[in-house]
Amino acid sequence: MVEEPTDDRENAEADEDGASAPVPEKTQVGGSPVYIVERKLGKGGFGQVYVGRRATTSTAKGANEHIGPGANEIALKFEHRSSKGCNYGPPYEWSVYNSLGGILGVPKVHFKGRQGEWYVMVMDLLGPSLWDKWNTCGQSMSQEMVSCIAVEALAILENFHRQGFVHGDIKPENFLLGPPGTPTEKKLYLVDLGLATRWRDPVCAAHVDYDQRPDVFRGTVRYASVHAHLGRTASRRDDLESLAYTLLFLLKGRLPWQGYQGDNKGFLVCKKKMATCAESLCRYSPPAYRQFMEAVINLKFDEEPKYAAMAALFEPLCGPPGRRPISTDGAKKVGMKRKATDMGNLEEDDKGAAKKKVRIGIPAQQWITIYNAHKPMKQRYHYNVANSRVEQHIEKGNDDGLFVSSVSCAQELWALIMDAGTGYSAQMWNLSTQFLPKEWILEQWDDGYYITSLAGSTTGSALVIMSKGTPYTQQSYKVSDSFPFKWINKKWKEGFYVTSMATCATRWAICMSRNAGLVDQCAELDYMYPSEGIHRRWDCGFRITCCAATPDQAAFVLSIPRRRPGDETQETLRTSAFPRTHVKEKWAKNLYISAVAFGRTVS
Ligand SMILES: Nc1ncnc2c1ncn2[C@@H]1O[C@H](COP(=O)(O)OP(=O)(O)OP(=O)(O)O)[C@@H](O)[C@H]1O
Numbered sequence: 001m002v003e004e005p006t007d008d009r010e011n012a013e014a015d016e017d018g019a020s021a022p023v024p025e026k027t028q029v030g031g032s033p034v035y036i037v038e039r040k041l042g043k044g045g046f047g048q049v050y051v052g053r054r055a056t057t058s059t060a061k062g063a064n065e066h067i068g069p070g071a072n073e074i075a076l077k078f079e080h081r082s083s084k085g086c087n088y089g090p091p092y093e094w095s096v097y098n099s100l101g102g103i104l105g106v107p108k109v110h111f112k113g114r115q116g117e118w119y120v121m122v123m124d125l126l127g128p129s130l131w132d133k134w135n136t137c138g139q140s141m142s143q144e145m146v147s148c149i150a151v152e153a154l155a156i157l158e159n160f161h162r163q164g165f166v167h168g169d170i171k172p173e174n175f176l177l178g179p180p181g182t183p184t185e186k187k188l189y190l191v192d193l194g195l196a197t198r199w200r201d202p203v204c205a206a207h208v209d210y211d212q213r214p215d216v217f218r219g220t221v222r223y224a225s226v227h228a229h230l231g232r233t234a235s236r237r238d239d240l241e242s243l244a245y246t247l248l249f250l251l252k253g254r255l256p257w258q259g260y261q262g263d264n265k266g267f268l269v270c271k272k273k274m275a276t277c278a279e280s281l282c283r284y285s286p287p288a289y290r291q292f293m294e295a296v297i298n299l300k301f302d303e304e305p306k307y308a309a310m311a312a313l314f315e316p317l318c319g320p321p322g323r324r325p326i327s328t329d330g331a332k333k334v335g336m337k338r339k340a341t342d343m344g345n346l347e348e349d350d351k352g353a354a355k356k357k358v359r360i361g362i363p364a365q366q367w368i369t370i371y372n373a374h375k376p377m378k379q380r381y382h383y384n385v386a387n388s389r390v391e392q393h394i395e396k397g398n399d400d401g402l403f404v405s406s407v408s409c410a411q412e413l414w415a416l417i418m419d420a421g422t423g424y425s426a427q428m429w430n431l432s433t434q435f436l437p438k439e440w441i442l443e444q445w446d447d448g449y450y451i452t453s454l455a456g457s458t459t460g461s462a463l464v465i466m467s468k469g470t471p472y473t474q475q476s477y478k479v480s481d482s483f484p485f486k487w488i489n490k491k492w493k494e495g496f497y498v499t500s501m502a503t504c505a506t507r508w509a510i511c512m513s514r515n516a517g518l519v520d521q522c523a524e525l526d527y528m529y530p531s532e533g534i535h536r537r538w539d540c541g542f543r544i545t546c547c548a549a550t551p552d553q554a555a556f557v558l559s560i561p562r563r564r565p566g567d568e569t570q571e572t573l574r575t576s577a578f579p580r581t582h583v584k585e586k587w588a589k590n591l592y593i594s595a596v597a598f599g600r601t602v603s
Contacts, residue, residue, distance in 0.1 A: 021117060023048060023078045026055065029113030029120045032069075037076060042129075046085045046093070046194050051125060052076040067124040067184070069110040077121040081114070085194060090119055096193040097121070100163055104330050105156030105190050107176075126189050127179040131172035134250050141250045143286065147317035148326035149175070150247050150292070150310075152188045155331035157239050158307040160190065164202055166234045168195035170242035171223040172250060177326075186327040195219060199235045207302040208233055210536045214485040214525045221269050222255060226297075229270035230525060231485075232533070237299035240310075244293050251285060267482060271552055274527040288313035300532060307334075364602040365551060366574045367410070368529070369583070370544045371591035373567035378402060379419040379592045383410075383578040390414060390431055390463070403427045404465045407455040408502075410598035414455065414463055415578065417593045424452065425469035435462045435504040436479060450475050451511045456504030472499070472513040479509045483525050483555055488512065497521050498557040501548040503599060508548065508555070518545075520560040527553055529574060529601040534558070543570045549599020570594075574601050 028034045035052030042049045054072045085091045094112055101123075102108040111122040130149065134141050153175065160167060167174075167190065174192045178184025195218050199208055213231040217224070225241035228234065249255050257272040278297070282290035291313050299305055311331060318324055380402060382393045394404060397418035404427060406417040428449055430440050435456050441464065449466035456462045476496060478487050488498060488510060496512035498521060503509070522542060524533040534544070534556060542558035549555065571591060573579050583593060 021080055023050065023118060024115060027052065027076060027115055027118075027120050029115050029122065030111040032111035032113075032122050035074065035076060035122070041075060044192065044194075046083060046091065047077045047079040050076045050078065052122065067108070071125065073125050074110070075107075075123050075125045077123065079119045079121075081117050081119060086119060090114070091121075091194070093192075093194040093196075094119075094121065096165065096196045097123075100160065100165060100193065100196075103163060104159040104333060105152070105188055106160070106193075107189050107191060125179055126176040126191070127182075127185060128177055129173050130175040130177075130246075130250060133177065134172060134253075139253050142325065143251060143317060144319045145325040146247050146251045147286075147288070147314040148319070148324050148328050149188065149250065150243075150288075150314040151318060151328045151331050152326055153190075153243055153246075154307050154311045154314075155328075155334040156188065156190050157236075157243065158305075159330075159334050161199070161236045161239070161305075164198050164200040164205075165193075165196045166199045166236060167193070167239050168197055168228075168234055169219050169223075170239050170246055171220050172246055175246075186325065188326055188330070197234050208235070210301050210533070212522070212524055212533055213489075214483060214523065215489065217266060221266055222258065223249070224270075226270055226273050226527070227301075229266060229273070232301070235301050236305055237296065237301070237303065240296045240299065240305050244289075244296050248281060248285075248289065248293075251289070256281065264482065271527060286317055288317060301536070364576075365410075365549070365599050366576055366601040367408075367578055368547055368549065368554065368595075368597045368599070368601060369573045369575075369579055369593055370547060370595040371571045371573070371586045372543070372594040373565070373569040373590055374421055374592045376590060377419055377421045377592060379405075379417065379421075379587065381415065381417050381578075381580070381583060381593065383413070383415040383580070385414040385416060387414075387431055387461075390416070390429070394418070394427075394429055398427070403467065404429065404453055406593065406596050407453045407463050407465060408596040408598055409455045409457045409463070410578075412457050412459060414457075415596055415598075417596060419592065421592065422452070422467070423469055424467040427452075427465060427467045429466070430464045431461065432464070433461050435460050435507060436464060436477065436509050437462060440464070441466070441477070445475065450513060451477065451500055454500045454502035454509055454511060456502045456507070456509060458505045460504055462502070462504065462509070470513075471515050471517050474514040475499075475511060476513075477509060477511040479507060481507055483508050483523075483553065484510055485523060485525070488523065492521065497559065498523070498546055501546045501555065501557065503548045503550045503597075506550045506552060508550070516559075517562050518559045519562050521545075522558050524556045524558065525553060527600065529554060530556065534572070538570070541568075543568065544572065544595060547595050547597040549597045549601065552600050554597070554599055554601055 034055040036055050038051040040050050052074045079091045097109045100106050107124040109123045176189045178187045211233045216231040219228050223242045223245045225238040228238050256276050257269040260268040278290045278293035402418040403422045403424045405419050405422050408415045444466040450470045450472040452467040453465040478484050491512045495514050497516040497518045499513040499516050500511045524530045537558045541560050544556050545559040546557040
């Protein structure tokens with residue numbers, strides 16, 4: 001059976017016109033010789049690649065070489081000028097090749113230019129991809145060969161990253177070997193630089209800033225890193241995670257997240273990646289694969305990977321030098337010292353401070369409570385509250401001068417936080433079997449009340465709190481099957497900010513308000529507690545203002561208030577039971593619950 005290469009690359013739809021227009025029969029661009037366009041080598045989301053043969057066979061020096069500008073056979077990459085990648089002129093990939101073409105493992109581009117409707121790039125002709133090799137070898141690859149690929153690919157990526165770029169689409173189809181029957185037939189190359197981005201500023205050499213935009217996905221679903229699925233800014237760790245999946249695919253012939261279809265394929269694949277521990281992913285393979293996988297998923301956003309130590313894991317599995325199925329000479333050139341002692345570094349915990357992140361494969365739900373510094377105030381909490389008891393607690397609180405400041409739900413029982421610090425003058429609440437009770441909300445809006453807290457139960461009921469005395473001037477809410485980042489982003493542009501959110505089983509309800517007293521806002525979404533993202537946001541002055549979680553994902557909205565409080569202390573707690581004793585300890589330190597949620601925090 002011949003399997004089609006992965007066709008699930010996003011952000012790379014073939015353009016209708018470009019895909020159907022025939023490429024020219026001959027081409028000559030940017031001072032190149034004339035080439036006759038021969039057989040098609042491949043087609044991707046952006047371009048089509050053909051063999052080009054010199055129209056007049058050269059006898060000049062270098063003509064018999066299979067690589068270099070004088071070669072008789074070269075590869076021609078055509079991109080139609082109406083294709084998505086050419087909206088602003090020549091393909092973006094050209095600029096990346098300008099910086100990287102010819103470095104270790106990256107083919108050299110010899111000429112480029114526009115011919116009629118086509119942008120044409122003339123580059124070294126290479127041979128089959130690793131995907132082709134895997135497919136023609138009975139959809140399998142020897143462990144020796146995969147280990148050589150690991151060693152060489154790590155050298156290529158180290159060098160690639162050294163130039164300040166992340167590749168962004170590491171997969172078997174993008175690693176090519178040299179042409180069969182030539183001296184480079186065992187040499188590994190990395191192609192397709194169309195999704196490459198900079199991880200380092202070319203001028204000041206600073207690492208790019210961290211961000212997460214959960215609606216942005218670039219890459220190939222099967223091999224993408226979890227961070228890429230979640231729309232985090234690409235950094236070196238993402239290429240290495242994709243390399244780990246590439247190696248395991250070649251070795252095992254299958255990855256556990258293959259076969260998902262439909263609109264939420266990306267979500268399901270990412271969920272499965274998070275739920276698959278390195279142990280089970282690498283079962284029956286040499287320990288090097290599990291060690292590599294674990295090292296990779298523990299990399300921080302701006303951490304420099306220990307390429308040499310990673311390669312050293314695979315080196316003993318490559319077979320004797322000189323008889324290796326894939327050349328590992330590149331690795332030598334990059335100057336990797338493959339000392340066994342290097343391996344210890346991988347195990348080392350980052351200065352002992354950060355705890356190792358392990359995908360244990362067992363999802364767990366927890367209480368998430370957020371505490372803010374506040375001058376001493378009365379705060380009260382109720383948890384395990386059945387529907388019939390909600391009224392009693394709220395009324396008693398109101399009588400004592402308290403209003404509801406946050407609500408949540410776990411196992412069909414509500415949690416209510418009430419305090420004297422809300423600034424509200426009146427409050428209404430509604431317990432409904434609708435998620436959310438639209439008619440009731442509309443009526444309260446008419447009376448000048450705004451939504452201030454929301455919670456949903458797994459069976460579909462909602463607890464909505466609406467208050468008077470808020471600064472809000474307008475509100476809008478959305479209920480959605482997935483975290484509606486696109487909608488949030490649109491509303492941000494209209495001056496709305498997220499002011500409350502809730503989940504009901506796997507559905508989300510987000511409420512956004514105008515005049516929320518904030519100057520900036522961002523969101524962190526993950527299949528577990530996104531500690532790294534939250535810490536990075538805290539460092540930039542953001543504080544968590546809302547949180548909600550489903551059994552799959554946790555979302556945090558972080559904001560910068562217009563008027564900064566004197567004490568910006570914020571702490572978060574995750575506990576399997578409602579943190580009743582912890583809350584009292586926090587109160588003693590003048591820290592009060594500002595948000596509460598129950599849901600997925602561990603995977
Ligand atoms: N220099 C080359 N020599 C031989 N074959 C090549 C060369 N460059 C690309 N190919 C073949 O053409 C295919 C498509 O090329 P490439 O990945 O660069 O195009 P793309 O349109 O950017 O694809 P994608 O959608 O994967 O990004 C490759 O998978 C490979 O099989």
